[in-house]
Amino acid sequence: MKYISTRGQAPELSFEEAMLTGLARDGGLYLPAEIPQLSHDEIAALAGQSYEEIAFRVMWPYVSGSFSEQEFRDIISRAYAGFDHDARAPLKQLNENHFLLELFHGPTLAFKDFAMQLIGQLFQVALKKRGERVTIVGATSGDTGSAAIEAFRGLDAVDVFILYPHGRVSEVQRRQMTTPADSNVHALAVDGDFDDCQAALKDMFNDFDFRDGVRLAGVNSINFARVLAQIVYYFSAAVSLGAPHRKVSFTVPTGNFGDIFAGYLAKRMGLPIDRLVVATNQNDILHRCLSGQGYHKGDTIPSISPSMDIQVSSNFERALYYAYDQDSRAIAALMDELKAGGFDVSQGALQALHESFDSGRVSEDETMAAIKSTLASSGELLCPHSAIGAKVAEDQRKSDVPMITLATAHPAKFPAAVEKASGVFPPLPPRMSDLYERSERVTRIANDLGTIQEHIKGHIPA
Numbered sequence: 002m003k004y005i006s007t008r009g010q011a012p013e014l015s016f017e018e019a020m021l022t023g024l025a026r027d028g029g030l031y032l033p034a035e036i037p038q039l040s041h042d043e044i045a046a047l048a049g050q051s052y053e054e055i056a057f058r059v060m061w062p063y064v065s066g067s068f069s070e071q072e073f074r075d076i077i078s079r080a081y082a083g084f085d086h087d088a089r090a091p092l093k094q095l096n097e098n099h100f101l102l103e104l105f106h107g108p109t110l111a112f113k114d115f116a117m118q119l120i121g122q123l124f125q126v127a128l129k130k131r132g133e134r135v136t137i138v139g140a141t142s143g144d145t146g147s148a149a150i151e152a153f154r155g156l157d158a159v160d161v162f163i164l165y166p167h168g169r170v171s172e173v174q175r176r177q178m179t180t181p182a183d184s185n186v187h188a189l190a191v192d193g194d195f196d197d198c199q200a201a202l203k204d205m206f207n208d209f210d211f212r213d214g215v216r217l218a219g220v221n222s223i224n225f226a227r228v229l230a231q232i233v234y235y236f237s238a239a240v241s242l243g244a245p246h247r248k249v250s251f252t253v254p255t256g257n258f259g260d261i262f263a264g265y266l267a268k269r270m271g272l273p274i275d276r277l278v279v280a281t282n283q284n285d286i287l288h289r290c291l292s293g294q295g296y297h298k299g300d301t302i303p304s305i306s307p308s309m310d311i312q313v314s315s316n317f318e319r320a321l322y323y324a325y326d327q328d329s330r331a332i333a334a335l336m337d338e339l340k341a342g343g344f345d346v347s348q349g350a351l352q353a354l355h356e357s358f359d360s361g362r363v364s365e366d367e368t369m370a371a372i373k374s375t376l377a378s379s380g381e382l383l384c385p386h387s388a389i390g391a392k393v394a395e396d397q398r399k400s401d402v403p404m405i406t407l408a409t410a411h412p413a414k415f416p417a418a419v420e421k422a423s424g425v426f427p428p429l430p431p432r433m434s435d436l437y438e439r440s441e442r443v444t445r446i447a448n449d450l451g452t453i454q455e456h457i458k459g460h461i462p463a
């Protein structure tokens with residue numbers, strides 16, 4: 002399988018090369034040159050298989066050529082061994098036609114662990130074979146950072162720097178990033194918002210002297226391997242509700258568009274998905290865009306679902322690439338317009354997006370009310386992000402198609418908001434119960450590319 006850039010000007014790469022490269026050298030995002038297909042029978046045969054077996058069958062067509070079959074099976078098995086739940090991604094029924102896909106049973110209690118634990122293993126195997134080391138820089142609104150630190154801490158061949166917006170992540174998220182003592186991980190609290198952190202990261206990739214000098218790698222959903230790992234749970238959830246013999250829909254709390262884009266690829270691979278519903282908080286650029294108002298940046302407003310406080314939604318570029326019939330020139334032009342504030346989406350592209358995606362926006366008050374009402378009606382305590390998904394799903398589900406809402410984080414990562422909404426304090430799992438006593442290590446840093454680059458250069462081996 003070859004990987005191509007959404008902007009058409011970067012070299013085609015193998016899976017392993019694309020994974021270690023991160024952002025394409027033309028500023029675009031890598032995608033497989035062709036989307037692998039699973040037949041009706043192949044999808045039917047996934048029913049009853051372990052999560053690991055489904056992961057192997059879904060991802061193998063994307064990675065074969067870079068890893069041997071046994072190597073990849075072993076990687077998958079190590080990646081999910083540390084999850085707290087045997088099913089890895091269990092489904093719970095909320096009401097007759099609405100299900101919750103719990104994606105928070107991994108080491109850092111968010112869906113990011115599904116991809117990050119896998120990438121950690123993939124990087125280790127690939128770097129060992131090549132005898133190389135890399136510097137990983139990540140931008141986070143809270144969950145990617147903690148998952149990356151957990152996956153890469155203590156590894157010899159990797160230094161990890163995580164940029165997070167100072168004061169704009171929950172205390173649990175911050176402590177997950179600042180308390181690991183391993184000398185190869187570095188938490189940087191940036192005076193800015195998540196979009197500033199992500200913009201700085203992309204600027205670092207586009208500065209080739211810096212990029213090549215530090216051997217920069219990325220584990221945000223810029224990296225196609227992140228998206229790939231997230232395709233798996235769409236298949237596992239759908240087949241457990243009867244796919245491919247019946248259709249299902251998904252509602253996905255959305256920020257950087259990586260998670261729901263994985264669902265889009267699952268659909269393009271042959272999984273009978275009826276609707277993919279984008280659920281946003283008050284930072285609703287995606288909902289506005291899908292409602293025909295163009296893709297125009299606004300100010301990021303802090304919310305009780307901080308991981309979704311995003312305006313520039315990185316993976317939307319991948320969705321646009323398909324909506325614009327894989328016209329990489331058009332995508333490059335739109336991304337230039339975005340630098341100046343935004344762009345309008347053509348009627349044809351909007352229609353193409355609407356073939357798969359719907360959307361909804363949830364206010365702060367509605368989020369609180371959804372946490373409370375879901376607890377009352379089903380006994381499930383949701384994190385604010387998952388509550389946004391559940392609210393939009395309830396508003397938009399059809400009576401004849403099961404709706405699956407992705408529960409993207411454990412409520413204990415956002416205890417203040419959850420307790421305020423529901424009156425119930427969500428405790429951390431026992432393995433993390435001393436999180437508040439551990440000492441923190443963090444560098445506060447200006448939102449300035451040069452300053453961040455100098456800091457990174459000064460903290461990696463010469």
Ligand SMILES: Cc1ncc(COP(=O)(O)O)c(C=O)c1O
Pocket residue numbers: 111143144145222254255256257258259260261308309386387409410
């Ligand atoms: C808890 C949680 N929910 C939802 C999202 C949104 O996911 P995505 O950025 O893949 O759209 C994030 C951040 O990415 C998150 O951390």
Ligand SMILES: N[C@@H](CCOP(=O)(O)O)C(=O)O
Pocket residue numbers: 140141142143144145146220221222223256257259308309315
């Ligand atoms: N919500 C994310 C933002 C980064 O998203 P990514 O999927 O591109 O890594 C976070 O928690 O950091």
